[in-house]
Amino acid sequence: MSRTALRICPLCEATCGLTLTIDGTRVTGARGDREDVFSHGFVCPKGASFGAVDGDPDRLRTPLVRRDGELREATWEEAFDAVAAGLRPVVERHGPHAVGVVLGNPNVHTMAGALYPPVLLAALSTRSLFTASTVDQMPKHVSSGLLFGDANAIPVPDLDHTDHLLLIGANPLESNGSLCTAPDFPGKLKALRARGGTLTVVDPRRTRTARLADRHLAIRPGTDALLLAAMAQVLFEEDLADPGELTPLLQGLGELRHAVEDFTPEAVSEACDVEAAVIRELARELAAAPTAAVYARIGSCTVAHGTLASWLVDVLNILTGNLDRPGGALFPQAATDRTPRPAGPGRGFALGRWHSRVSGHPEAKGELPLSALAEEIDTATGDGVPVRALIAVAANPVLSAPDGDRLDKALDSLDFMVSVDPYLNETSRHAHVVLPPPPPSQSPHHDFAFNTLAVRNQVRYTRPAVPLEDGRMAETEILARLVLAATGMHGADPSAVDTLVVDQTLGRAVKEPHSPVHGRDPRELAARLGGDTGPERRLDMMLRLGPYGDGFGAEPDGLTLERLLARPHGIDLGPLRPRLPQPLKTASGKVELLPAPIAADLPRLRQAMAERPAGLLLVGRRHLRSNNSWMHNVPALTGGTNRCTLQLHPEDAERLGVLDGADVRVKGAGGEVTVAAEVTDAVRRGVVSLPHGWGHDRPGTRLHHAAKDPGVNVNQLLDGTLLDPLSGNAVLNGVPVEVAALVSL
Ligand SMILES: Nc1nc2c(c(=O)[nH]1)N[C@H]1C(S)=C(S)[C@@H](COP(=O)(O)OP(=O)(O)OC[C@H]3O[C@@H](n4cnc5c(=O)[nH]c(N)nc54)[C@H](O)[C@@H]3O)O[C@H]1N2
Ligand SMILES: Nc1nc2c(c(=O)[nH]1)N[C@H]1C(S)=C(S)[C@@H](COP(=O)(O)OP(=O)(O)OC[C@H]3O[C@@H](n4cnc5c(=O)[nH]c(N)nc54)[C@H](O)[C@@H]3O)O[C@H]1N2
Ligand code: SF4
Numbered sequence: 159m160s161r162t163a164l165r166i167c168p169l170c171e172a173t174c175g176l177t178l179t180i181d182g183t184r185v186t187g188a189r190g191d192r193e194d195v196f197s198h199g200f201v202c203p204k205g206a207s208f209g210a211v212d213g214d215p216d217r218l219r220t221p222l223v224r225r226d227g228e229l230r231e232a233t234w235e236e237a238f239d240a241v242a243a244g245l246r247p248v249v250e251r252h253g254p255h256a257v258g259v260v261l262g263n264p265n266v267h268t269m270a271g272a273l274y275p276p277v278l279l280a281a282l283s284t285r286s287l288f289t290a291s292t293v294d295q296m297p298k299h300v301s302s303g304l305l306f307g308d309a310n311a312i313p314v315p316d317l318d319h320t321d322h323l324l325l326i327g328a329n330p331l332e333s334n335g336s337l338c339t340a341p342d343f344p345g346k347l348k349a350l351r352a353r354g355g356t357l358t359v360v361d362p363r364r365t366r367t368a369r370l371a372d373r374h375l376a377i378r379p380g381t382d383a384l385l386l387a388a389m390a391q392v393l394f395e396e397d398l399a400d401p402g403e404l405t406p407l408l409q410g411l412g413e414l415r416h417a418v419e420d421f422t423p424e425a426v427s428e429a430c431d432v433e434a435a436v437i438r439e440l441a442r443e444l445a446a447a448p449t450a451a452v453y454a455r456i457g458s459c460t461v462a463h464g465t466l467a468s469w470l471v472d473v474l475n476i477l478t479g480n481l482d483r484p485g486g487a488l489f490p491q492a493a494t495d496r497t498p499r500p501a502g503p504g505r506g507f508a509l510g511r512w513h514s515r516v517s518g519h520p521e522a523k524g525e526l527p528l529s530a531l532a533e534e535i536d537t538a539t540g541d542g543v544p545v546r547a548l549i550a551v552a553a554n555p556v557l558s559a560p561d562g563d564r565l566d567k568a569l570d571s572l573d574f575m576v577s578v579d580p581y582l583n584e585t586s587r588h589a590h591v592v593l594p595p596p597p598p599s600q601s602p603h604h605d606f607a608f609n610t611l612a613v614r615n616q617v618r619y620t621r622p623a624v625p626l627e628d629g630r631m632a633e634t635e636i637l638a639r640l641v642l643a644a645t646g647m648h649g650a651d652p653s654a655v656d657t658l659v660v661d662q663t664l665g666r667a668v669k670e671p672h673s674p675v676h677g678r679d680p681r682e683l684a685a686r687l688g689g690d691t692g693p694e695r696r697l698d699m700m701l702r703l704g705p706y707g708d709g710f711g712a713e714p715d716g717l718t719l720e721r722l723l724a725r726p727h728g729i730d731l732g733p734l735r736p737r738l739p740q741p742l743k744t745a746s747g748k749v750e751l752l753p754a755p756i757a758a759d760l761p762r763l764r765q766a767m768a769e770r771p772a773g774l775l776l777v778g779r780r781h782l783r784s785n786n787s788w789m790h791n792v793p794a795l796t797g798g799t800n801r802c803t804l805q806l807h808p809e810d811a812e813r814l815g816v817l818d819g820a821d822v823r824v825k826g827a828g829g830e831v832t833v834a835a836e837v838t839d840a841v842r843r844g845v846v847s848l849p850h851g852w853g854h855d856r857p858g859t860r861l862h863h864a865a866k867d868p869g870v871n872v873n874q875l876l877d878g879t880l881l882d883p884l885s886g887n888a889v890l891n892g893v894p895v896e897v898a899a900l901v902s903l
């Protein structure tokens with residue numbers, strides 16, 4: 159007998175509601191949940207393959223513990239004994255910074271990843287934190303931190319209402335969107351055009367998204383900051399800069415005008431390979447549109463001027479009066495956001511409070527660059543001790559970060575490593591202990607992160623669709639036990655971790671004058687929490703203290719977990735609404751338009767105006783049926799056009815004597831790879847494209863299907879020294895490479 163159950167899809171940022179068909183404990187089907195308040199039935203091929211992803215036979219079923227050099231199946235008790243025995247001596251002998259923590263992307267797609275890593279980091283107090291953010295969106299956090307005083311205050315384009323979208327370095331028709339949570343992003347772009355709106359796409363490749371646009375600009379990679387600076391310059395020069403109602407909230411408008419003065423369209427045109435007249439037109443159109451939003455993603459972040467580009471995106475939204483207004487770019491308000499405090503000056507955002515040991519990279523948002531992880535392990539120099547033990551949660555940096563070969567060797571030299579990962583893959587194969595979470599069907603789901611980036615305010619929660627199998631442990635419990643094992647409390651009841659967080663949070667809340675529970679007794683509040691598990695109690699607490707919450711009775715109609723559970727398809731909380739000045743946490747209490755670190759980085763951008771790289775530049779790409787490094791093991795999601803090939807333009811191919819389908823050698827600063835060429839005019843001249851997350855040919859992994867068609871690791875072409883200096887973000891796009899035909903014509 160089959161049954162159905164609801165489950166929010168964790169496979170990308172769109173967070174679609176799915177209806178799963180379940181036979182016994184197996185997911186045999188998945189379709190879009192038509193009643194979902196947010197996704198209204200949308201599903202993509204990945205979501206439709208939920209069952210295959212969930213039921214992959216290569217998923218680990220038990221913990222693995224290394225004995226006599228080999229990873230062997232073990233009990234949970236043995237595994238956590240080994241974690242405590244491996245981590246504690248390192249902390250005690252070398253101090254907390256000798257324990258590195260690596261957090262990968264899927265942490266933003268699990269409840270466990272939202273709820274426990276912050277506790278782990280606070281308890282360990284290690285400065286050796288590396289996450290996927292520094293191969294991704296760290297530049298956006300830094301620019302938001304500097305502009306708004308809050309690294310997590312990221313404006314989101316109002317896709318459903320805007321008249322004009324300038325979309326830069328993003329390909330939502332394949333990625334389904336990022337830092338802009340929108341189920342059916344493709345449908346929303348089509349709707350924008352159908353209502354008479356305009357879509358402009360800036361991308362060195364003619365992507366599926368670009369093909370949908372009114373206009374596509376095939377910019378030279380890495381030069382978006384120049385293009386955007388020139389647009390700002392035009393707005394000032396032509397008196398089109400009009401922040402409107404935002405004006406009293408802005409600081410530094412005059413200084414900003416002066417700072418971008420010499421970035422004229424004529425001055426940047428050659429570097430960007432975009433005509434000056436077109437840049438002027440872009441600026442004029444942005445200013446003239448009734449409402450407009452500039453939105454930029456991976457292609458604008460993972461480049462040498464990532465922070466400047468991210469900053470300029472918001473600058474343009476501000477100068478055209480589009481920040482914080484419907485149809486522009488707004489700050490979402492999630493149900494689990496902290497109780498909004500009254501508007502006013504805050505603590506501001508600090509960068510570089512400490513530096514990495516080997517290369518002296520400044521921290522950003524408490525993190526060091528993932529690119530620097532290998533050297534922090536393998537290089538004994540300077541002050542302090544190298545990283546000797548590593549906790550990796552949902553992270554595969556051997557494939558995701560620059561120079562995987564070096565990291566591969568470095569991981570092998572660690573005293574101890576634990577991976578929380580469902581797969582034995584390129585990274586977890588180095589661990590002494592692997593702790594496998596259950597498949598997603600057996601986990602509860604709530605999007606703590608993505609609801610703060612969603613194009614509509616809404617809240618949804620799904621309990622596990624399938625009960626936890628015998629021998630499995632919930633990922634929330636795995637991480638709670640990991641916290642205990644890492645901090646000298648091995649063996650304690652894991653619910654102690656949740657109790658501690660609840661006590662601390664409520665203890666703080668009752669002291670905050672703006673809190674709905676101000677002055678109340680935290681023990682009385684804790685006793686009122688609903689939910690069957692520690693994580694559910696924490697969710698209930700956050701919902702009740704949050705902006706839509708019942709305030710533990712203060713707002714009798716407000717949100718609680720109980721009310722959310724009664725609405726399995728979610729609760730719609732309305733369109734994005736203007737929120738300024740409340741989100742601002744800068745020291746001035748205003749939007750600080752030209753923060754000092756940005757001003758200090760502008761000369762580097764000015765230099766880039768004169769740069770015209772002669773050789774080929776590498777960019778990445780994503781395929782609809784992929785997800786970074788971990789979905790190549792699912793047969794339903796591989797094959798067809800989802801291939802690891804080097805795309806290059808026919809003219810470049812001819813010049814180099816490269817035939818379609820023939821192997822080519824690609825060489826970069828960090829190494830070389832041999833890969834099949836795909837000759838296509840979908841990439842512009844002078845640019846080649848290779849997807850990431852491939853290279854599944856290392857021994858000691860258990861990825862049977864992926865190993866059959868392993869592909870090559872694009873990040874081996876990088877040596878890890880190219881970074882955006884303000885954010886420490888890796889430069890993954892716009893990287894110079896050499897390409898040579900293997901078989902000469
Ligand atoms: N050249 C190049 N490199 C890139 C990029 C690029 O565009 N170009 N993109 C970058 C970006 S944006 C990102 S986010 C990073 C991603 O980098 P990573 O986060 O390192 O890689 P992922 O492949 O997303 O997944 C990491 C691990 O999570 C595991 N995992 C999957 N589901 C779960 C789960 O439910 N629980 C746990 N505990 N583990 C799970 C997978 O098995 C995998 O080992 O890659 C970056 N690397
Ligand atoms: N199917 C699928 N979906 C995914 C993922 C996946 O691996 N597969 N990964 C998820 C993750 S972790 C993330 S962060 C998001 C990313 O989401 P997106 O940002 O939409 O990612 P991409 O599809 O890589 O699109 C980036 C685009 O930038 C272009 N580009 C490269 N360099 C430059 C440049 O210098 N300037 C400009 N203007 N463009 C440039 C590339 O050609 C590419 O088309 O996707 C998420 N969704
Ligand atoms: S778009 Fe993303 S969230 Fe929606 S079904 Fe596809 S993978 Fe899942």
Ligand SMILES: [Mo]
Pocket residue numbers: 263290294
């Ligand atoms: Mo990402």
